[in-house]
Amino acid sequence: MIKRLLQMMLVLFVVSVIVFLMMSFTGDPVFMVIPIDSTAAEIEQARRLLGLDQSLFSQYWIFLSNLLQGDFGRSYVFRQPAMDLILERLPATMEMVVVAMGIATVIAIPLGVYAGANPNRAASRSIMAASLFGISLPGFWVGMMLIFFFSVRFQFLPSSGRGETIEVLGLRLSIFTADGWSHMILPAVTLALATLAIILRITRAGMMEVMRQDYIKFARAKGASRRHILFAHGLKNALIPVVTIFGLQLGDLIAFATITETIFAWPGTGKLLIDSIYRGDRPVIVVYLMLTAFIFVVINFLVDIVYTLIDPRITVK
Amino acid sequence: MAEPLLDIRGLQTHFHTFGGLVKAVDGVSFDVKAGEIVGLVGESGGGKSVIGFSIVGLIDPPGKIVGGEIRFDGRDIAKLDERAMRRVRGREIAMVFQDPMTSLNPVYTVGRQMDEVLRLHTDLDKAARRARCIRMLEDVGISEADKRLDAYPHQFSGGMRQRVVIAIALLAGSRLIIADEPTTALDVTVQSQILKLMRRQVEDTGAAMILVTHDLAVVSEMADRVVVLYCGRVIERGLTDEIIANPAHPYTRGLLDSIPRIADRQHRLRQIPGTVPDIRSIGLGCSFRARCSRAQSLCAERSPDLAHVRGSLDAACHFPLEEAAR
Numbered sequence: 115m116i117k118r119l120l121q122m123m124l125v126l127f128v129v130s131v132i133v134f135l136m137m138s139f140t141g142d143p144v145f146m147v148i149p150i151d152s153t154a155a156e157i158e159q160a161r162r163l164l165g166l167d168q169s170l171f172s173q174y175w176i177f178l179s180n181l182l183q184g185d186f187g188r189s190y191v192f193r194q195p196a197m198d199l200i201l202e203r204l205p206a207t208m209e210m211v212v213v214a215m216g217i218a219t220v221i222a223i224p225l226g227v228y229a230g231a232n233p234n235r236a237a238s239r240s241i242m243a244a245s246l247f248g249i250s251l252p253g254f255w256v257g258m259m260l261i262f263f264f265s266v267r268f269q270f271l272p273s274s275g276r277g278e279t280i281e282v283l284g285l286r287l288s289i290f291t292a293d294g295w296s297h298m299i300l301p302a303v304t305l306a307l308a309t310l311a312i313i314l315r316i317t318r319a320g321m322m323e324v325m326r327q328d329y330i331k332f333a334r335a336k337g338a339s340r341r342h343i344l345f346a347h348g349l350k351n352a353l354i355p356v357v358t359i360f361g362l363q364l365g366d367l368i369a370f371a372t373i374t375e376t377i378f379a380w381p382g383t384g385k386l387l388i389d390s391i392y393r394g395d396r397p398v399i400v401v402y403l404m405l406t407a408f409i410f411v412v413i414n415f416l417v418d419i420v421y422t423l424i425d426p427r428i429t430v431k
Numbered sequence: 432m433a434e435p436l437l438d439i440r441g442l443q444t445h446f447h448t449f450g451g452l453v454k455a456v457d458g459v460s461f462d463v464k465a466g467e468i469v470g471l472v473g474e475s476g477g478g479k480s481v482i483g484f485s486i487v488g489l490i491d492p493p494g495k496i497v498g499g500e501i502r503f504d505g506r507d508i509a510k511l512d513e514r515a516m517r518r519v520r521g522r523e524i525a526m527v528f529q530d531p532m533t534s535l536n537p538v539y540t541v542g543r544q545m546d547e548v549l550r551l552h553t554d555l556d557k558a559a560r561r562a563r564c565i566r567m568l569e570d571v572g573i574s575e576a577d578k579r580l581d582a583y584p585h586q587f588s589g590g591m592r593q594r595v596v597i598a599i600a601l602l603a604g605s606r607l608i609i610a611d612e613p614t615t616a617l618d619v620t621v622q623s624q625i626l627k628l629m630r631r632q633v634e635d636t637g638a639a640m641i642l643v644t645h646d647l648a649v650v651s652e653m654a655d656r657v658v659v660l661y662c663g664r665v666i667e668r669g670l671t672d673e674i675i676a677n678p679a680h681p682y683t684r685g686l687l688d689s690i691p692r693i694a695d696r697q698h699r700l701r702q703i704p705g706t707v708p709d710i711r712s713i714g715l716g717c718s719f720r721a722r723c724s725r726a727q728s729l730c731a732e733r734s735p736d737l738a739h740v741r742g743s744l745d746a747a748c749h750f751p752l753e754e755a756a757r
Binding site for chain 2: 328
């Protein structure tokens with residue numbers, strides 16, 4: 115357990131070095147913050163003010179020691195702490211991702227179990243064929259098609275924004291209002307589609323493997339019902355790869371819902387990232403990437419714990 | 432005489448494969464009386480296991496029972512629908528599988544897998560079910576049963592797991608146990624323990640047992656009667672003692688001769704020449720003729736029917752072996 119925590123810290127440290135180095139190769143940010151008609155002296159002054167005149171190593175050292183003290187730097191553009199900017203928008207992204215993962219899981223698992231247990235039926239083949247669309251259709255196209263049909267053609271659901279939000283436990287959330295839901299549905303479905311298809315296919319592959327095992331036949335010989343055999347005996351044994359993919363997809367959606375958020379003008383962190391890249395707002399990008407790495411590390415850790423809950427033969431080292 | 436507990440008549444289980452129709456079980460008849468142990472013997476591919484799975488209705492496509500009757504306690508269970516059959520499985524007829532390493536679900540405790548049977552087939556409450564599971568585990572020789580109930584299968588050795596599987600099979604008070612090669616995957620020292628245990632349990636509960644095995648030595652130790660299968664057909668059946676002492680069918684003789692004897696170190700161990708033929712390509716005549724030293728032209732023309740030979744022995748052979756003076 116201790117070893118595991120040290121490993122996680124090491125990962126985050128390495129990520130911080132890579133992120134910092136990459137950022138310093140992406141041009142001189144001083145030109146992003148000064149007026150166009152600045153004199154050479156003013157540029158020099160701004161550079162000193164931002165600490166950009168120091169060596170790369172000491173810049174990193176300042177960055178790291180501030181980081182460890184909880185100071186994640188300030189946005190060049192908003193003059194606010196970069197972390198605050200991100201945290202302000204995180205609830206919007208999170209609730210969209212949670213709804214998307216919920217939709218994906220609730221649909222994918224039963225269909226995957228069915229398709230895996232009855233691989234030769236026409237319905238299973240149709241499910242598998244349909245899942246190929248889910249994997250291969252690009253998110254931006256699906257998003258635009260949904261907007262075209264549901265917002266433009268039928269004027270049934272709004273195409274952009276987050277709708278009405280209310281404060282719950284200090285977070286501004288929209289999943290507790292009807293208006294919020296109507297705004298949520300399209301982006302969440304767009305985001306869910308690829309994940310749904312992947313989880314479905316992984317579940318099916320696992321179930322096909324598991325259904326051949328002797329313990330399934332033994333359970334049948336006990337007189338257990340088909341449903342009990344599929345979901346209690348079969349699914350639990352097929353779940354390890356499903357949980358792995360679930361964790362990866364979850365992190366991926368939280369960190370990189372950028373395209374979907376842009377299409378639906380969803381005021382989440384993905385949109386902040388894109389805007390910050392355009393503006394060359396280095397501190398925000400750096401903090402964003404660090405936070406992403408942190409989220410992935412935590413999710414992977416949780417996934418490993420879930421493994422041990424599913425399969426008693428696995429222990430967390 | 433009372434009606435037998437299980438009476439199989441002309442059972443045919445066929446598999447429609449890409450390579451053609453495989454008649455895995457082709458007109459098999461035998462019966463099992465209450466409290467009796469019947470051994471089903473033969474080489475791999477003889478259709479032994481398929482018979483076991485046919486009885487409990489667990490033949491999956493492309494396999495199908497295409498003919499015959501499986502009368503259990505007077506009714507033909509081959510005709511039951513899946514729902515009705517589920518009440519027979521585990522309650523009336525239980526199975527023990529070959530490999531204890533794979534027949535228990537690795538993600539559930541042993542206790543939960545035992546409890547499942549009682550939940551399905553009895554109205555007992557939780558405490559009563561647990562008490563019964565503990566007693567059953569003790570009966571099959573697992574100490575500290577109370578603690579072991581909460582252990583997972585991977586925490587048991589192979590022999591212990593097979594004890595658990597047997598406990599599960601006996602738990603609901605089934606009247607017929609089908610044991611499919613129950614000791615094949617176990618160490619030799621554990622084998623005899625498990626066999627003794629099964630024999631004692633069958634005697635104690637009054638259940639009948641079908642013991643599916645390729646091992647005639649096991650059968651001679653355990654079974655009251657033996658049914659010898661070859662290429663999906665019964666080629667000989669009778670009381671165990673008679674078959675072991677004086678088989679009527681050359682194939683059974685061959686099987687017996689291929690058991691090593693410690694006293695006899697003078698001679699090379701005899702074996703049956705050749706291998707089991709592809710069931711799809713037997714055609715007319717006796718399926719054993721190609722490997723039989725006594726085969727004559729008649730054997731290639733007409734398939735022999737099962738007929739009474741002597742004593743309790745029936746054999747499907749045109750030229751059955753005479754009683755040897757030994």
